[in-house]
Amino acid sequence: MDRHIKIGTRGSKLALWQANWVKSAIEKSGNGEWKAKVELVIIKTKGDKILDVPLAKVGGKGLFVKEIEEALLDGRIDLAVHSMKDMPSEIPEGLCIGAVPERETPKDVLISGKGLLLSELPAGACVGTSSLRRAAQLRRARPDIDIVPLRGNLDTRLKKLEHGDMDAIILAAAGVKRMNFESRITEYLDEDIMLPAVGQGALCIETRENDPEIEPVIGPLNHQETRSVVMGERAFLNCLEGGCQVPIAAHGKIERGIFTLSGLVADVDGKTIIQETLSGPETESETIGTDLGNCLLTMGAKQILENLKV
Template sequence: MASATVTIGTRGSQLALWQAEWVKSAILANHPAIRVELAIIKTRGDKILDVPLAKVGGKGLFVKEIEEALLDGRIDLAVHSMKDMPADIPTGLCIGAIPKREEPRDVLITRSGDPLEALPQGARVGTSSLRRAAQLLHVRPDIRIVPLRGNLDTRLKKLETESLDAIVLAAAGVRRLGLADRITQVLDETVMLPAVGQGALCIETRTDDSRIGAVVGALDDPTTRQVVLGERAFLNRLEGGCQVPIAGHGHMDANGFTLTGLVCDVDGSRQIKQTRTGAPDQSEQIGLALAEALLAAGAGAILERLNEHAQSS
């Protein structure tokens, strides 16, 4: 291993590079003799910046090209934001490690410094996430959602250049780039339930590559992995993608594993939300059970309608 080189595949955004550099540093801390390189790969999601994510369609917008490079051996491992990962992992690949999670919640950044409840009537709020838009409209049906794409720095600039009153971002990205002082309000989960996997990293490897498996295995946080796998089981059962407002967040405490899931109409008018708790080692079963409960409560009809609309548009 002393003379080995490890190549990490990553997107080229400032946040993606921060995440890849963090993994690189963690690998070198455990294996200082290894040479670690970054390979920047442009994904379809990086190329299409003038269309809302929900209209681009498909799963894996920010990971597919990187996974192809991993499968054909151009890179040894990939670093993704877990919330970008489709429910299904391609044959031959696996989640090699999930490091300890950063803050999973969303944050509001406003020009005025006012929190969500104090924004003016008809305030313009920037986001291209149906999940965020639907939950915002559920509590503030008067606000106007403005499509917002681009990397974190670009979206922060658009807060000023496009005369927005506020934007919504993932707390993890804002904190990782040292911009926590820009946060106006951390949105409570009762208002804005996070995306599945938000705040966590996914280190993806080839299933049969025991060398890299051993290198990244030390970066895995067992508690975070158990929680995230429960969330992803929930998402997988609902077959959720960018076209439907689905949220899910779990945590471990003295009572075991608790998972809250949500399915919402895009206009925020109807929101189906439930919570399940169980044994820590049953997180995936709890995720499946929660999904079934939401489907039985009416989420199935919402998802069917939204998927039909997405296919016809």
């Protein structure tokens, strides 16, 4: 039986790499029972159109997914491929996270023009990032450096570094590796310096709920351990009602059946950072995520998040 499947994606090189990876995986997963013709449908999102303003100032949630979700809801596409860290905490009614493939490393990396580690950068060095999460943690680790806005795709960001506009930039390791720029990485940042974004390094395959045509197609792509960990991180984010442009970080892992989640909420200048870790059975990752979120709220995160909304 032949199937024609349309995958919605953003048009950046990294987004297309991710969508093509899913396309290839689907084409290989038919086991002879069916053959899929898979087509990519490129959709421009609000986050792609506004490149001259820091994302935190654009406002709103789902800056890189909303238009793609609309296409999924109205049937123009059959599934969507996103970076999990771009997914807002709430998913529109009628849609769901259909599959979560195995995660790439969730860490952030430093790429510096002269090959200097974060600890070696001189006072006053310019480090590029538009992420409030990264900026807050950078200010905690190195209050003596200057943080400058950095937007655009991976190529654009690397070119700004090459042109000497800044001394170093911070990027997600997963994207750098997927685009074959791993040799440019100066340093993988430890979690005690830079806790990752919720879902960083993981892909999200979003579908319509209870879609009998698509569920068996994407089922083989789901990696259950990754899904359990990511859903725990997202439960933490949802408890805090945070989007991808808020200084919230979390990373979970499963070892010997135990799920451990570290979470963080920071103010923008990095002077107040509230952080805690909780553990429990891996089957209860979402409950642990919610509990950790409530824990941070009582520790002062609620005031920080309310101040950000002003």
